[in-house]
Amino acid sequence: MTRKRLATAWLDGCSGCHMSFLDIDEEIIQLFDRIELVYCPLMDFKTIPENIDFALVEGAVSSQADKEEILSLRESSKVLIAFGDCAVTANVPGMRNQFSVMETLSRAYIENSASNGILPDSVVPKLMKYARPLHEYVRVDLFLPGCPPPAGVILSTLSDLIDGRPPGIEGKTRFGA
Amino acid sequence: MRYPAFLQKIADRADVQPVRVLTFTIDGRMVSAREDETILSVARENGISIPTLCHLDGLSERGACRLCIVEIKGSAKLSPSCVTLPRQDMEVITNSERVMDYRRKILELLFTERNHICSVCVSNGHCDLQALTAELGMTHVHYDYLHTKQVVDASHERFSVDHNRCVLCQRCVRVCDEIEGAHTWDVMGRGHLSKVITDLNQPWGESITCTGCGKCVQVCPTGALSEKGKSVAEMTKKRQFLPYLKLMRGAEIT
Numbered sequence: 001m002t003r004k005r006l007a008t009a010w011l012d013g014c015s016g017c018h019m020s021f022l023d024i025d026e027e028i029i030q031l032f033d034r035i036e037l038v039y040c041p042l043m044d045f046k047t048i049p050e051n052i053d054f055a056l057v058e059g060a061v062s063s064q065a066d067k068e069e070i071l072s073l074r075e076s077s078k079v080l081i082a083f084g085d086c087a088v089t090a091n092v093p094g095m096r097n098q099f100s101v102m103e104t105l106s107r108a109y110i111e112n113s114a115s116n117g118i119l120p121d122s123v124v125p126k127l128m129k130y131a132r133p134l135h136e137y138v139r140v141d142l143f144l145p146g147c148p149p150p151a152g153v154i155l156s157t158l159s160d161l162i163d164g165r166p167p168g169i170e171g172k173t174r175f176g177a
Numbered sequence: 178m179r180y181p182a183f184l185q186k187i188a189d190r191a192d193v194q195p196v197r198v199l200t201f202t203i204d205g206r207m208v209s210a211r212e213d214e215t216i217l218s219v220a221r222e223n224g225i226s227i228p229t230l231c232h233l234d235g236l237s238e239r240g241a242c243r244l245c246i247v248e249i250k251g252s253a254k255l256s257p258s259c260v261t262l263p264r265q266d267m268e269v270i271t272n273s274e275r276v277m278d279y280r281r282k283i284l285e286l287l288f289t290e291r292n293h294i295c296s297v298c299v300s301n302g303h304c305d306l307q308a309l310t311a312e313l314g315m316t317h318v319h320y321d322y323l324h325t326k327q328v329v330d331a332s333h334e335r336f337s338v339d340h341n342r343c344v345l346c347q348r349c350v351r352v353c354d355e356i357e358g359a360h361t362w363d364v365m366g367r368g369h370l371s372k373v374i375t376d377l378n379q380p381w382g383e384s385i386t387c388t389g390c391g392k393c394v395q396v397c398p399t400g401a402l403s404e405k406g407k408s409v410a411e412m413t414k415k416r417q418f419l420p421y422l423k424l425m426r427g428a429e430i431t
Contacts, residue, residue, distance in 0.1 A: 176298065
């Protein structure tokens with residue numbers, strides 16, 4: 001049996017959804033008999049591969065780099081999953097949306113800075129005006145809410161997708177769960 | 178007994194002539210009702226569930242959230258069941274695809290108006306708005322968020338109000354007026370820029386009418402009103418007092 005190609009991505013989020021994924025514990029061994037990880041922030045992939053079966057995308061779209069990543073993932077993926085509240089609603093990253101980018105940056109890098117406080121001007125991707133959920137940029141095939149989605153739901157969703165069943169997530173996770 | 182204006186006329190008439198009983202159908206089921214009962218109340222008596230947000234047993238109806246909309250045969254518009262009275266032979270449908278679709282849209286629009294971030298909210302896991310997302314099967318918000326700038330007023334010594342979480346249901350306004358009798362809370366502004374205020378938009382802590390009873394906090398469906406010192410997911414609301422106080426109030430007046 002050919003293994004399904006899984007990508008996971010980490011945009012503007014805390015990585016908690018990825019941690020929850022790892023929380024499926026030893027089940028991950030059986031799961032990885034059936035999937036091949038082709039792109040993931042925990043591994044050293046430089047570019048987004050083609051022919052992705054399932055893409056789990058954590059985090060909101062906040063910067064130009066996030067936007068490029070999500071557009072590219074959409075192009076390569078058959079099933080794109082908004083993975084967790086930040087991807088579904090913009091969640092905590094979206095709390096900056098009522099302030100300007102400059103207000104947000106100076107809060108972090110100047111007002112609350114113990115050192116001399118300099119705004120980042122290189123390496124760190126430039127923030128866009130709003131942190132937005134994935135579906136405001138690309139078509140999303142499945143919404144998996146939760147902050148983070150419980151490990152069991154991540155496992156059952158992936159298992160259902162691999163087996164070609166419609167993933168039944170109703171009642172198993174919710175916003176803020 | 179005090180009713181909102183639209184019901185008062187009927188209530189007054191009931192003093193001089195007995196209340197009539199009528200029959201109509203909800204989702205094809207024949208039900209009977211007093212003519213002064215709302216469709217929502219009759220539905221619930223008959224075990225037919227209609228989602229609500231601004232409604233709370235013990236408070237007057239406001240029709241603020243529109244989540245309880247139902248179809249009435251012969252009428253093109255959808256009617257809020259909490260403020261609509263049945264008529265003889267009326268045919269009410271509570272669960273058509275059209276009704277469910279509009280309810281989800283209304284709920285999504287509530288999410289676009291303010292900053293409802295469940296994961297960092299004091300009421301996470303104990304919130305009527307959050308529960309409705311599951312009940313109505315809301316997967317995500319199809320509309321653009323408005324990113325309105327809202328403030329937090331923590332000037333009261335025991336409570337705080339976070340306007341980011343407010344859905345303008347006006348439960349606080351009603352409980353303060355109808356049960357506590359203080360009418361500290363009211364609403365200012367129009368549309369989504371409306372805001373609940375204390376006194377004449379003074380900081381809550383400086384309100385001279387607030388008795389500090391906390392009823393508003395307990396009836397608030399979301400984390401907009403909370404007790405100080407409560408962290409994420411720690412704010413559970415206690416509403417058991419309401420039917421009892423409502424009963425006592427009624428006894429006092431009549």
